Amino acid sequence: MRSAYGVETVRAAERELMARLPEGALMQRAAAGLAAACAELLGRVYGARVVLLVGSGDNGGDALYAGARLARRGAGVTAVLLAPDRTHAGGLAALRRAGGSVAPGRRDDAGQGPADLAAAERVILAADLVVDGIVGIGGKGGLRPDAAALAEVTAASRAAVVAVDLPSGVEADTGEVRGAAVRADLTVTFGTHKPGLLIDPAREYAGSVRLIDIGLSMPDEAELEALQHADVAALLPVPRAESDKYRRGVVGIAAGSARYPGAAVLAVAGALRGGAGAVRYVGPAGDAVIARFPETLVSSGSPERAGRVQAWVVGPGAGDDAEAVAAVLRADVPVLVDADGLRLADRDLVRARRAPTLLTPHAGEAAALLGVSRDEVEGARLHSVRELAGRYGATVLLKGSTTLVASAAGGVVRVNPTGTSWLATAGSGDVLSGLTGSLLAAGLGALDAGSAGAYLHGLAGRFAADGAPMGAHDVAEEIRSAWRDVVG
Numbered sequence: 001m002r003s004a005y006g007v008e009t010v011r012a013a014e015r016e017l018m019a020r021l022p023e024g025a026l027m028q029r030a031a032a033g034l035a036a037a038c039a040e041l042l043g044r045v046y047g048a049r050v051v052l053l054v055g056s057g058d059n060g061g062d063a064l065y066a067g068a069r070l071a072r073r074g075a076g077v078t079a080v081l082l083a084p085d086r087t088h089a090g091g092l093a094a095l096r097r098a099g100g101s102v103a104p105g106r107r108d109d110a111g112q113g114p115a116d117l118a119a120a121e122r123v124i125l126a127a128d129l130v131v132d133g134i135v136g137i138g139g140k141g142g143l144r145p146d147a148a149a150l151a152e153v154t155a156a157s158r159a160a161v162v163a164v165d166l167p168s169g170v171e172a173d174t175g176e177v178r179g180a181a182v183r184a185d186l187t188v189t190f191g192t193h194k195p196g197l198l199i200d201p202a203r204e205y206a207g208s209v210r211l212i213d214i215g216l217s218m219p220d221e222a223e224l225e226a227l228q229h230a231d232v233a234a235l236l237p238v239p240r241a242e243s244d245k246y247r248r249g250v251v252g253i254a255a256g257s258a259r260y261p262g263a264a265v266l267a268v269a270g271a272l273r274g275g276a277g278a279v280r281y282v283g284p285a286g287d288a289v290i291a292r293f294p295e296t297l298v299s300s301g302s303p304e305r306a307g308r309v310q311a312w313v314v315g316p317g318a319g320d321d322a323e324a325v326a327a328v329l330r331a332d333v334p335v336l337v338d339a340d341g342l343r344l345a346d347r348d349l350v351r352a353r354r355a356p357t358l359l360t361p362h363a364g365e366a367a368a369l370l371g372v373s374r375d376e377v378e379g380a381r382l383h384s385v386r387e388l389a390g391r392y393g394a395t396v397l398l399k400g401s402t403t404l405v406a407s408a409a410g411g412v413v414r415v416n417p418t419g420t421s422w423l424a425t426a427g428s429g430d431v432l433s434g435l436t437g438s439l440l441a442a443g444l445g446a447l448d449a450g451s452a453g454a455y456l457h458g459l460a461g462r463f464a465a466d467g468a469p470m471g472a473h474d475v476a477e478e479i480r481s482a483w484r485d486v487v488g
């Protein structure tokens with residue numbers, strides 16, 4: 001499990017640890033890890049041209065001390081100071097002692113004014129490596145103009161970019177990005193992951209992320225967590241000797257319409273690979289379903305008369321069948337609502353349910369439910385998923401390149417690390433809803449079913465794509481390989 005904590009929690013852990021350590025020890029640990037990561041990225045440190053972008057806080061201090069370590073190993077290190085009078089004094093002295101230099105300031109008195117942007121641009125464009133120490137967890141709002149200008153120049157340079165703790169300009173707690181931000185190839189983060197490193201759009205700015213242990217001890221419950229193979233393996237249902245198809249769970253799929261029979265087929269395709277013992281299909285696309293998957297139990301008419309199930313999936317390709325959605329929501333078993341079902345589901349009916357409900361919107365559907373624009377949802381994914389979960393009193397899985405799953409009661413939010421942009425293909429969501437519904441029927445809770453479903457689906461998408469375009473049915477086919485990979 002990878003866990004992420006917000007700024008306040010990180011600061012509290014840092015205070016607690018700092019009180020027990022000699023002054024500056026934490027920063028030295030951070031700088032040592034940072035310098036080692038930079039050296040690894042550079043390959044050859046001796047003779048490399050390294051530029052440090054140094055803001056006015058401790059994030060800049062980390063960059064300066066790491067720069068000093070690289071200078072001692074023979075790199076040519078130049079610091080660009082955004083606020084020379086507030087630069088970390090110890091870090092700057094260490095850099096100078098190690099032979100590093102400071103890019104000229106705006107006044108001609110050896111760097112007394114803030115960095116001259118033209119001079120900064122010259123060194124950045126000639127650099128092999130740029131170390132972004134503009135701002136870390138102390139950042140407030142979008143980057144200020146000078147810092148934004150440096151981020152832009154850095155983007156135009158061919159240098160490798162390493163962000164210190166966080167890419168400057170991204171919101172540590174939310175993953176939001178307001179205005180310019182540094183785009184890094186690697187982010188070296190200290191003590192713990194921060195939510196912004198795992199949630200888009202910020203995650204994209206971070207590049208790959210390396211965590212440096214500086215000895216912080218964090219609370220048991222994280223604010224955000226990303227499952228890994230072993231966590232998912234522990235959640236997946238395993239049939240026992242005494243299991244029969246009913247004990248393994250039956251999942252009901254109320255999906256598809258005369259216009260969209262394919263959605264029913266794809267949801268069933270996902271459900272058959274999700275661990276339930278049997279799949280019941282109810283709706284007008286029974287012929288198409290049975291032709292492709294003869295093992296499905298098919299009926300038409302109302303879900304209420306379809307026979308017992310341990311969980312329902314309703315909505316994919318359902319068109320305007322509001323009655324089917326209401327009938328499913330009245331059932332006292334876990335229900336997953338997707339696609340058209342989200343539009344048709346009555347909020348009060350969802351709120352009144354006692355069994356778990358899992359809503360699985362993409363950003364556009366979430367925007368419609370929240371009455372905001374799609375861009376607002378995509379720019380503030382964590383806020384949106386929590387807001388929706390609260391309003392509906394349900395677990396919500398917000399699809400996207402970093403799918404999020406939040407419970408109505410608050411608590412930890414899960415982020416899925418396996419997504420791939422190849423999954424943005426028609427019908428892919430139908431497969432996810434069937435798969436996740438099957439996990440609900442097999443007995444997983446809504447948060448676990450949503451996050452394990454997204455994990456397997458993302459992995460299946462990667463296997464199916466393997467560098468080339470693919471269709472949703474390919475994703476369904478690869479769920480079994482993903483499952484094997486996870487439990488293997």
Ligand SMILES: NC(=O)C1=CN([C@@H]2O[C@H](COP(=O)(O)OP(=O)(O)OC[C@H]3O[C@@H](n4cnc5c(N)ncnc54)[C@H](O)[C@@H]3O)[C@@H](O)[C@H]2O)[C@@H](O)CC1
Pocket residue numbers: 014015018026027028030055056057058059060062134135136137138139140141142143144147164165166190214
């Ligand atoms: N506190 C600790 O124990 C440790 C902190 N470390 C480093 O210290 C960082 C936190 O240091 P600080 O609390 O000094 O904060 P930061 O250095 O992250 O940022 C604060 C400074 O940035 C400026 N700033 C804020 N928002 C800005 C914006 N939008 N545009 C431009 N400048 C902006 C502020 O004026 C302030 O001077 C961490 O991210 C990490 O890199 C590490 O050395 C590990 C130990």
Ligand SMILES: [K+]
Pocket residue numbers: 059132133134135136163164165166167168
């Ligand atoms: K930074």
